[in-house]
Amino acid sequence: xxxxxxxxxxxxxxxxxxxxxxxxxxxxxxxxxxxxxxxxxxxxxxxxxxxxxxxxxxxxxxxxxxxxxxxxxxxxxxxxxxxxxxxxxxxxxxxxxxxxxxxxxxxxxxxxxxxxxxxxxxxxxxxxxxxxxxxxxxxxxxxxxxxxxxxxxxxxxxxxxxxxxxxxxxxxxxxxxxxxxxxxxxxxxxxxxxxxxxxxxxxxxxxxxxxxxxxxxxxxxxxxxxxxxxxxxxxxxxxxxxxxxxxxxxxxxxxxxxxxxxxxxxxxxxxxxxxxxxxxxxxxxxxxxxxxxxxxxxxxxxxxxxxxxxxxxxxxxxxxxxxxxxxxxxxxxxxxxxxxxxxxxxxxxxxxxxxxxxxx
Numbered sequence: 001x002x003x004x005x006x007x008x009x010x011x012x013x014x015x016x017x018x019x020x021x022x023x024x025x026x027x028x029x030x031x032x033x034x035x036x037x038x039x040x041x042x043x044x045x046x047x048x049x050x051x052x053x054x055x056x057x058x059x060x061x062x063x064x065x066x067x068x069x070x071x072x073x074x075x076x077x078x079x080x081x082x083x084x085x086x087x088x089x090x091x092x093x094x095x096x097x098x099x100x101x102x103x104x105x106x107x108x109x110x111x112x113x114x115x116x117x118x119x120x121x122x123x124x125x126x127x128x129x130x131x132x133x134x135x136x137x138x139x140x141x142x143x144x145x146x147x148x149x150x151x152x153x154x155x156x157x158x159x160x161x162x163x164x165x166x167x168x169x170x171x172x173x174x175x176x177x178x179x180x181x182x183x184x185x186x187x188x189x190x191x192x193x194x195x196x197x198x199x200x201x202x203x204x205x206x207x208x209x210x211x212x213x214x215x216x217x218x219x220x221x222x223x224x225x226x227x228x229x230x231x232x233x234x235x236x237x238x239x240x241x242x243x244x245x246x247x248x249x250x251x252x253x254x255x256x257x258x259x260x261x262x263x264x265x266x267x268x269x270x271x272x273x274x275x276x277x278x279x280x281x282x283x284x285x286x287x288x289x290x291x292x293x294x295x296x297x298x299x300x301x302x303x304x305x306x307x308x309x310x311x312x313x314x315x316x317x318x319x320x321x322x323x324x325x326x327x328x329x330x331x332x333x334x335x336x337x338x339x340x341x342x343x344x345x346x347x348x349x350x351x352x353x354x355x356x357x358x359x360x
Contacts, residue, residue: 002018002021003017004017004018005093007352011344011347012344014343014352015344016340019339019340022339023056025056025322026091026092027336027339028335029054029056029057029058030058030338030342031318031335031338032311032314033059033061033062033277033312033313033314034058034060034062034314035061035313035314036061037066038053038061039053039061039082045078045081045082047085050082050085054086055090057091057092057094057096059096059097059315060097060098060147062099062313063101063313064099064144065100065101065106065108065145072106072109072110072111072143075108076142076144076357076358077359079143079145079356079357080356080359082098083095083356084356087355094346095346095351095355097195097342097345097346097351098146098147099145099146099147100145100147100148100149101150102136102140102149103150103151103166104117105136106140106143106145108143112135112136114132116166117151117166117167118165118166118167118168118169120132120178124174126177127181129178129185130181130182130184130185132185133181133183134185134193137186137187137192141357142357143357148194148197149197149199150196150199151178151182151183151196152167152199152200153167153176153178153234154166154199154203154204154205154230155167155170155171155205155206155226156169156170156205156206157205158207161205161207161212163205163212164205167205172226172227172230173229175229176229176230179233179234180234180237180238181238182196183239183240187239190350191354194349195241195348195349196234196238196241196242197241197243197275197277198230198244199244200247200279201228201231201244201255201266201276202223202227202228202255202261203218203248203250204247204248206218213247213248213285213289214248215248215250216250217250223261223265228265228270231243231272235270235272235273235274236271240274241345241349242274242276242277242345243266243272243277244276244278244279245262245307247279247285249290254282254292254303254306257286257299257302257307258306259305262306262307263306267307273344274344274345275310275338275342276307276308276309276310277308277309277310278303278310279312281314282311282312283300283308283318284299286299287299296316296317300316300317300318300320304338305330305334309337309338310338310342321335
């Protein structure tokens with residue numbers, strides 16, 4: 001048996017063993033996302049499409065509840081069909097991450113829905129957030145969702161910003177405590193809960209004029225002491241598995257391509273070891289909204305060098321990263337660092353041992 005399949009081995013050894021077996025295409029596939037529309041046809045999973053589009057495996061399907069606002073048993077069956085393909089039909093058998101926007105509840109039929117985060121923040125009881133998140137996590141994992149695009153731990157001080165209701169408010173300590181407890185409740189012991197992706201790193205809610213996806217003008221001290229505090233707390237106190245990058249610009253660079261924030265601050269200063277993902281179409285926006293790249297393809301290169309590990313919802317730019325490696329414009333080591341983070345999460349959350357869910 002290959003070492004990476006041996007559950008008795010340390011996660012780090014399993015990751016390194018699997019990584020050295022992977023081709024460049026198989027590595028990059030782990031960094032890419034796609035939507036359920038990528039494999040669903042006429043309400044059913046198309047195995048033919050899976051085999052055609054994902055021969056090298058795949059990192060994650062995002063907005064997974066878009067597979068259908070269907071009976072949870074049907075979603076669970078779809079999850080098992082997907083995992084069976086990736087585990088049994090791809091060369092290395094790497095399970096796929098299935099992630100959803102389950103901030104206030106499992107986003108599908110029969111899911112329990114809870115108040116928005118701003119209301120939860122008003123309780124001043126982090127333990128309630130933890131209990132709530134545990135329920136959301138159980139319902140989500142039961143249908144196969146193993147990655148949660150939550151919580152939002154932005155410090156929000158401008159109520160003109162239209163997503164203020166998604167935050168816990170304006171106080172960094174309250175936001176930190178709510179985030180820590182939410183993550184603990186959602187992730188649980190990792191074997192039974194989804195991996196949290198805290199968002200949006202960094203300064204997303206403090207944009208000019210309260211506009212979404214806009215420029216933030218924040219000095220370095222405030223950026224770290226105010227806006228990064230909940231994220232550092234989430235990493236050090238709750239072992240959050242992932243973070244999502246702010247769409248917007250700080251110092252003229254989109255955060256996902258800003259090494260000073262996404263590498264120096266996040267990795268060196270804060271010591272975060274987990275995954276940093278783009279927001280939905282965040283890399284595309286670097287090209288067609290912020291114009292910091294001459295093409296969508298080049299935006300993927302800037303994002304990878306800048307510090308992003310994965311591209312969602314569709315990995316259209318990251319899928320082309322092997323071209324940059326072969327041309328000498330991108331070091332394969334930068335691909336490897338991200339693959340290690342993605343594989344570590346998949347091993348830690350038991351996806352290799354338990355890729356399927358009990359439909360009943």
